[in-house]
Amino acid sequence: MQLVLSWPIRLFVVAVLIISLFVDGAGYVYRIVNKLPLQGNVAGLPPNFGGLQLYFHKGLDLAGGTHIDYQLTNFPAGQNRADVQQRTIQVINKRVNSLNVSEPEIRGAGTNNDRITVDLAGVNAEQAQKAIGAVSKLVYTTWVPDTKVTGGEYPGYKPALSGLTGDDIQSATATIDSTGTAWVVNITFTSHGADTFDRLTRANVAACPGDSTTVASANCPQRHLAIWLDLTQTDIDHWEDASYVAKVSSPYDPGCLATQAAGTVCGKFLTDPITREEIAGGQAQISGSFTQQSANDLATGINSGSLPVDLQVLDVTQVSATLGAESVKLSIAAGLLGLAIVVIFMIVYYRVPGFLASLALLFYAGAVLAIFKLVPVTLTLAGITGFVLSVGMAVDANVLIFERFKEEVRAGRTITAAVDAAVRRAWPAIRDSNTSTIITCVILGFVGPSAVKGFAITLAIGVFASLVSSIVVTHNLLAIVLAGGGFRRAGLLGVDRVRSV
């Protein structure tokens, strides 16, 4: 008891309180420092506080958006599954970039590295699935002579897989060219891709040298590098079939590919630019008569990269932003209402100790909210419920101590001795009961279904903070207030009678 009531502990509590209030108010601190309006939507927020992003991370059920779980199948043989999963995550990341989502969350899951979870705020399920799932493997092809080919872009030529694929592309962006008049697509290759691309373009130019814009003979098929999505060797083997070539050379058709029935041939063609000169260094530009839309489409198509595995949708959750905002409002209302009810009840029933416990409860709420911001804990509806519930549980330890306090006073102890004995005697029950809740939370956190993990985390944080607040804060407040003597009256302490010292 001496330790709990010592000044270092009290200083620590005050320090925690000040830090909590600072963290809770960090958004306002940032707004004041940067002379921003205190309310409303300001560009540049969430607040950046000393390099830390301090704000409440809202789960999708509160922010609105789409959550998808994917099962990965068809792992490439002989490769590390964790690496493959990581690569798939990067590709998905690249693909969802086109949706302009703030903080997309794409995480690996599954006991065998065979799951990926995608959380996208402010996007509906249809857009998300289209962006993530509908894209295919990108390949570059060169053109090689084949006298038996009669149809397609270049009769007498068929494509050959060049070995350059979407894996070798870092990014593609649609932009206005240096003259400021035409839309172009810039492609950046990875270092490996840059080498391959350099070799291919050198071979291109060597096939029919000259300035391709002025010299007609310099525009031979071998000087083109075509980009396809999902083109396979099987497709190339069919190149002598003119009708097949006509179909497969039509523009890339994701809808057809997604629902591909046996026997149908879908369009897989993206673009077939001519190589003007050898390109070393891994920076290429595709120009042509692009509109903004078509340049963007091509960039997105190239960006989609290549997925090393197949994705199968396990489950989808889409929550609208209005429903999310509604949930936030309701849970704040429920939380405040719950807090108010508990405070009123504690003050009415336990008088001064109840009031002090309520102060401790506010300390508790402030500290827990600060922890949520600092960790940060992603708050979901179930998570907020866990927090609201822990407010109810937080007073449990106080109730135990106060009931015990009444008994000790009844048994004839002085007020100070009664407080001390009450805290000490109530402790084993408080410890054991909270241990059981923590155990439940840990089990839920590890084996519980994902929907309830947020609940387990906030409840566990809440229970832990409530222990500190009830044992340390309430006890200290009681000791300080009762030291004065002004409150040693039966009516104020909620006991039958007070023994004079």
Place this chain on the structure above:
Amino acid sequence: MSDVTPEQQVADLVEDGKAEQAAIVKPAAEPRVRRLNLIGKRNWFFALSLIIIVPGIVSMATRHFALGIDFAGGTELTVNFAGHPSLAAVQNAVDAEGANGSVISTGGDGYIIRYPPLAAAQLTSVQADLKNRLGPTNVQQILEVGGTIAGETIFLSVLAVVLASVAILLLLAIRFRNVPGGWRAGFQFGGSALAALLHDVFILTGIFSILGAFLKLRVGEIDAFFVTAVLTVVGFSVHDTIVVFDRIRENLRVSQRLSFEQVVNLSIMQTAARSIITSFTVVLVLAAILFAGGTTLQGLALALLIGIVSGTYSSIFNAAPLLVVWRRLQPLR
């Protein structure tokens, strides 16, 4: 916070044992309520529990449960219609789609439409179709759960409940092994707490089976949130039970003159106020969530409410009396 060792505790109790014993020896000084003999009426309390549990078990055995979307699998749309269509109109439109959808009203213009699992393309066409037939829609929420995930969720939920129960039994056995009687007494305490805990789980699942499968109420559907509620109730129920048992442990040391039954009865009396007050504050919070928290959380709040009331009841009226019955069958002192 320093732990209180048994030695300290005993020393402490001896030091002011006079006061405590005076309180026990002179019942006239105690409030009237202390004289209630709850242990003697234990069979009434067991009977009251059975009156609720038995219909629940019958309902679980014959009707099972109404499964929520995350257990049953499928696709669920939560839609608001601007055109205020009636439930019958929405059901007609959904029937006409031929996708085997069923409609539940959520009050106002809101409806929940459930389908068997739909592919992405089907989902798009179903939404377009609703718009065509019933006018502008506002899709609040789409949930799509495949069979794999649904199976996993059920498995993980059951696993979590079983693990939590075992962990709590062990925790109690360890904590109470230092009462007279050693480990065997520890398991008596742990076992009685576990029985009270299972009582709460059966009350809760039984009532939800009746609400969902028998009365066909949406709030009675069980889902991952329900599992959360069950586990929280497990934790809470054990909270209350531990407080009573802790007091029994303490009183067994001080009150050597009292019989085991009298010690248990006294301990219940000393802790009942605390158990009821704590549960009452939590019930207040839950009532706030139930009435102000919106439809998504209603099932969770109701389940917690039932479970916490049951947990407090079982701690006071079942756990400690069970301990007495067990002690009679397997005397240790």
